Amino acid sequence: MAGHFTPLQQDHLLAVELTSGNRAIVAIIAVVAVAALAVAVVLLRQVLAAGEGTDNMKKIAAAIQEGANAYLARQMRTIGVFAVVVFFLLMLLPADDWSERAGRSIFFLVGAAFSAATGYIGMWLAVRSNVRVAAAARAATPREGEPAKDLTAVSHEATKLAFRTGGVVGMFTVGLGLLGACCVVLVYAADAPKVLEGFGLGAALIAMFMRVGGGIFTKAADVGADLVGKVEQGIPEDDPRNAATIADNVGDNVGDCAGMAADLFESYAVTLVAALILGKVALGDAGLAFPLIVPAIGVVTAMIGVFVVAPRASDRSGMTAINRGFFISAVISLVMVAIAVFAYLPSSYADLDGVGAGIAEHDGNPQVLALVAVAIGIVLAAVIQQLTGYFTETNRRPVRDIGKTSLTGPATVVLSGISIGLESAVYTAVLIGLSVYGAFLLGGTSVMLALFAVALAGTGLLTTVGVIVAMDTFGPVSDNAQGIAEMSGDVEGDGAQVLTNLDAVGNTTKAITKGIAIATAVLAAAALFGSYRDAVNEAVADASNVGSPLGLSLDIGQPNNLVGLILGAAVVFLFSGLAINAVSRSAGAVVFEVRRQFREHPGIMDYSEEPEYGKVVDICTRDALRELRTPGLLAVMAPIAVGFTLGVGALASFLAGAIGAGVLMAVFLANSGGAWDNAKKLVEDGHHGGKGSEAHAATVIGDTVGDPFKDTAGPAINPLLKVMNLVALLIAPAVVKFSYGDDSNVGVRIVISVVAIAVIAGAVYISKRRGIAVDDEEPETAASAGTAPKSSTDPAVVNT
Template identity: 65%
Template sequence: MSQSLLADGQGDAVGVNLTYVILAAVLALIALGFAAALVKMVLATGKGTKKMQEIAGAVQEGASAYLKRQFRTLAIFVVIAMVLLWFLPVHDVGDSETMVKAGRSAFFVVGAGFSAFIGWAGMGLATRANLRVASAARDGSRTGAMAIAFRTGGVVGFLTVGLGLLGAAVVVMVFKGNAATVLEGFGFGAAMLAMFMRVGGGIFTKAADVGADLVGKVEQGIPEDDPRNAATIADNVGDNVGDCAGMAADLFESYAVTLVASLILGQIAFGDTGLVLPLIIGAVGIVTAIFGVFITKLRASDKNGLTAINRAFFISAVLAAVLSAGAILATVPNTWAALGVEEAVHKGVPFSPQVTAIVAVVIGIVLAAAIMALTGYYTETEKRPVSDVAKTSLTGPATVILSGVSLGFESAVFSALVIGAGVYGAFLLGGATAMFVSLFAIALAGCGLLTTVGVIVAMDTFGPISDNAQGIAEMSGDIDEEAARTLTDLDAVGNTTKAITKGIAIATAVLAATALFGSYTSAINVALAEGGKLADGGIDVLLNIANPANIVGVIVGAAVVFLFSGLAVNAVSRSAGAVVFEVRRQFREFPGIMDGTQRPEYGRVVDICTRDAQRELMTPGLLAILAPIAVGFGLGAGALAAYLAGAIACGVLMAIFLANSGGAWDNAKKAVEDGAHGGKGSEAHDATVIGDTVGDPFKDTAGPAINPLIKVMNLVSLLIAPAVIMFSSYGENPNPAVRISIAVVALLIIVAAVGWSRSKPITVGEDKPSDNGADKEKVDA
């Protein structure tokens, strides 16, 4: 990192900057206060019938049990990572090395804790709000049902912006000029825990969902949330641990990591001002979140809930742009000389600091709106792409799969180009020579995008709450046709909002990863300078693409995204197989289930999904953390940079492809269920159910997990960069034996984990008749 201006105490500038930091912290606390107020409002609404409350209670119990078990598992990783962070070297922190290393480890735990708390709180409230949404629909209040679902999401949105901004502000207040290094730990903690929660929750939810659909809908011909299906409770639990807890943690880490990247680069590019400007933009995001959540109301003239959500989002985006511009004009000097940074940092920049910052933030806001519109086009029920997928159901499941895959490929290209245009547009603001100003502009674009994150998180949480509400209502049997229609419409809107938030999340991943890539190169240059090798060409020599090691790095980075996705989808396949056999067993052994005289054993399916999710999340998690270590110490700092470039490029395409294909298949199924092409029970319906089961692990397990994967790998690379250089031929302490040993150990752990994962059978057993003609189930050990 660059030498700290704040640490050196640059006169009055320190007092002014700390005033802004304190203001940001106060606004963060206000956001948390609004979260508490919304919780009270949601819980004050009606809870429906006794039967609905019993079903909701079972879902709450299952979701809480799962998260408790998951947190016990993840606590081991948190402790190990905290200790390892202590031993990683830090550079350019003056005489405060011990304090900075302690702070980095401590705030790693804080970041992980915040991520866990937001996931737990989001899940806890969602499992109570789903009942209330169903109750409001039962009472005939379409507007009320929509408001409860969205305001519950607003609680998670306020927690995300509040805790993210509060954590970053406290670090800046305490560590001042060394805050950037400490924030690496904060961001890494948030990203690591979010990745594990996203993968584990995604495996749980989609194993239950796929198993429930294949046996219930296809084999038994019963509705999606029929209480006779033993997997229905697990399916509803999964919506909460995957789409609520997992995605809430994911969006929080997106917010935290983007702040981290911005603060690291801002300190270099804008001096004192750059260390607090991202916090100021974050404070604007809190005002935007409060405004956006409370103006999201369904009008009588609105065609559906998505109309109200889109209206609130775009109004909030305009407000965010106006407030951000005003805040920048009030806090950023109009000349580069007034920032107090070396001329070399900003030489050749075509615009003033104010214009550079304003345009960068606006680019991010426009990017969010563009991704929202593009993703909505490819996943909304009434748009042509989804209608075309639904129409292919008339010719069977094969064409449904093919049309969904082609839609995903096409949408990934356009979305990636839009994201690329945003990144490059922000990069051009720094001109041809001021690299750190350009990278800071990209980071500010990420901050601009996240000024709307409060509304975005509310949109995302809205989806699983609506899905659960429909499930509770259907299982209880206590609603009429009009209420069922209301909940079905909300569920379809939720599918689109979930796809939109995944698209926006991957956009933040690209912006943050690009900015972190710049931080990585800065760390490499500092380490080279301390080793006396900067004059040998420095980072330019290491990043030479003609170097075969760097080409290999690009290939490996892209390959890891494929392997990670494959592991996640395969984990769902295996666990879903276990669910299918268990549900079949219960239908076979308890014939009274179908006529309602016997009750399914719901807990058995919940136990299967919980066990498999905890077991299966380990391998993808270890791959994300250890692969950069193996590449960095094995092939060098240049190859590690190339590895990150390959992972970013491949990751953005893969994530959008998976999310949009899955979202289109899901809404195509809903279009058929609404009466198109023969409706429920038709062959077309069976075909779309097959498409939806393929899309489930795409859109809710592998796709969204790529977002934290990219940021975890970038942060791991940033953290190990000084050590990679230290032990290389460019470093101050060359030691090939240590370097290669670290790489080999990391590689062996990856190979062992993948081998262990692949050694497990794809199914858990087989049905076959016994010698006496009775069916039995053989379960592999």
């Protein structure tokens, strides 16, 4: 939109209240949300009723539980301080009245608490389910005196147990997300969108911290364990002689379970925030209820999807049963949404209560817009599911091609993985772009209706989120189950193969859910972009003098806006680089510690001495909590710096640049990492020389490179995009007030800009001063010569 923001759309100024009929609908939706929590409890009891296996397996599982609980407890204390600071900062931002300002801050804490609770519950159950899945697989190789069990039946039971663990997390995700949004709408009615901004920010901020921190923890342990154990010592993955194995298994839970559950919860919450903000403008009173009806349908279909995943004898693998549950859930969602659309919405915008003249006079059918927009989101989820599976499944050509390149060494493995990741990013980005554009076309001549259609597409995609979360949790539970089996030595033969197959399926489900999570992030960010536009419109309308229009224009031809676009893309690259470098530093510390234990305790190799697992867990915990601060500050401060320095137009361009670069970077990192991981699994299954071969060593190196790609930097981009969009949405009125209105205060603007830039620069500088991992002897030599400071990767520091 060229020129400056003018009050062309005054619909946002209308006083939209919740009618008694819509209030009753929202109350019913809240009951559906509570029902989801009840189903979660039922599933949880089913999972915990399963057997835990041998005493040795229980001992290993207990160590993983202890490490995961200790890490999350320390992480919550760290994040808690940050949350308190943001709570008071939100109180300072402009609002219509005190109740709205207080509600926004209070529900920021509610969103943060729900996000943290979702992540914690996911981790808590996963570390109890992993040993039960391993025990279920153990039945395939019965001991003397035990009856033999059918291998297929054992595999199906282990699959169902792992997936229902994810079902618990999925039900908590959709239940808490929907319940929180319903409570805000019931209490605040017309003011709900403003209060929901705080709810969404709380969910997104905590998810980003859990994603970054958990990702650094898990990949530092995983990379360190692989480099010393597999590559240097030549021992198998999850060998109990490797001191990093417990930390590796802990990391699967705090990264993939806790982090991804919180990530998808905030996607759920933030998409609802955007849909309700835009729905209030586009549909009037109905806009405060209909965006909740769609995810409520998703809750019901998620319940069906979770229970449908019951493997059959005819299934080729566990992935077949999981795909069946996903697609059945998606189809039922589409049918139920169609019924809801025609039963609830009128066929003309003029028949909607509370919409402005611009919308009421629009020539179109709200039923068609709503149904097609939601269908776009559901179809997008299904297509991305298949596309990601193509690039990451072990039986598809891309992964098999990477496996073949292992015959020529690690360099070609890395190159082929990068090329596949780059190629897959293009196709996924095009799909998401077409979906956004298709939804946009539904709005016709009304930009606000078009943006609302994009938000509805996001809610459509979220109808499958319960099953998506279950698919994601399936991955780390299967991975942990295989680790416990390997470390205990109590699961052999067919039972071990069952777990290997489950782990390969889990790698694919994790990659698929990352792809879908990226799509939700882009749709949510695009919808929030529209909300940002509306917030600026409102702020400009409230100001009697907007001054120069240059800072308000969205014309990309303006140099300040082009600079904002470039900065938005640059932040994604900087964020990714910081996350990967953090893994590198922490993994270096783990390598030093594991090497030290092998060197100083030679009895570890012949099992006469036991490794000190706790020291590696402590290293990963300390480094993860320290390293997450810089990416967190970057996400919050970058929009503030751009907005108060270059203006609201440049800030809008900044968000566009971040969305464009973010979707490509996130898919590239996730898919290349997933492909490398499964290429390693392919070789370990006996292809190209099998375990212990040079090809195996090459794929281990590829997988090591891919670990921080797919489990740290890539997934963390999702909450990064939404945090930056929400921060921009919240500060937009303040930027207008201090830059363009009668209350313009250049001094305040300059101070805020300088402080924000200084915080970013200081955080990055401190992060870079920590150095990177180097050769064993080099830090000691440098330190003794007084030429290098001590760092976390220095053996002397690690040992203390």
